[in-house]
Amino acid sequence: MPVPSGLSRSRRGPAHDLPMIVVIPQLICCFISTIMDQAAIPQGQPGRNGHARARCESRERLVNRIARIPQPEAGWDRTSPQWAFLSRFMFILAYAFLVTYQAYYLLDKIGSARADVPQQIFLGTLTNSVVVIAASLIFGKLSDRTGRRKIFVFTASIVYGVAMFVIAIASTFNGFLVGMAIGGLGFGMYIAVDFALVVDVLPDQDRVAKDLGVLNVASALPFSLAPAIAPAILAIGTGYGALYAVAGVCAVIGAFAILRVRGVG
DSSP: OOOOTTSOOOOSOOOOSSHHHHHHHHHHHHHHHHHHHHHTSOOSOOOHHHHHHHHHHHHHHHHHHHHTSOOOOTTOOTTHHHHHHHHHHHHHHHHHHHHHHHHHHIIIIIOOOGGGHHHHHHHHHHHHHHHHHHHHHHHHHHHHHHTOOHHHHHHHHHHHHHHHHHHHHOOSHHHHHHHHHHHHHHHHHHHHHHHHHHHHHOSOTTSHHHHHHHHTHHHHHHHHHHHHHHHHHHHHSSSHHHHHHHHHHHHHHHHHHHTTOOSOO
């Protein structure tokens, strides 16, 4: 199955996602098949040469079957997709905190008038979106030219964490806009490169769509969990500043999780 246009194409051959679980049963089947092959040799007195020839043929069939068992490529780590999942989950959780509670943040932390909040959210979103578009174009091309993935995803997550901390300590609307601009830089860099990195670490390039569907849970689940987690943070913290500080920590955790991914630069 070809990798969709615009995504990085892995140069690895097909690799198994659960090598030990699949290889061991196939080896057992090969040995059982060999025993059955030997049992199927006609009984009688074929002579010493006949028995030796039958054993050689059985061994040859066994070797050929083992050679056809898919083997993971050297250097590929089967835990890499799991670390990529965790990294994306923590990054999107930070983003979910931001977009879900920014109206309450403006009312409670910044002290904006209720009538001004819609316009302020529009301005914040516009600022964020402009930077996201510019950052995704620039860093996406830069990642393709250098062939590097992890360093961009790591940096993007750190930048986004810094943006959350800026918003957490902001006391004016201008401070909020600065945080949204920094967040746009991190988010644009992230979405441009992380998707390509995920495709590179998938275990089987013939099942890209299925595996991407599983990894997409890391993008959807945080929006369900954020409203469940936020009340507890607000109850034990000092308001929405504490909530966005936790969001910054989530983004930083996502940054360090991506460093555990193997098999990609």
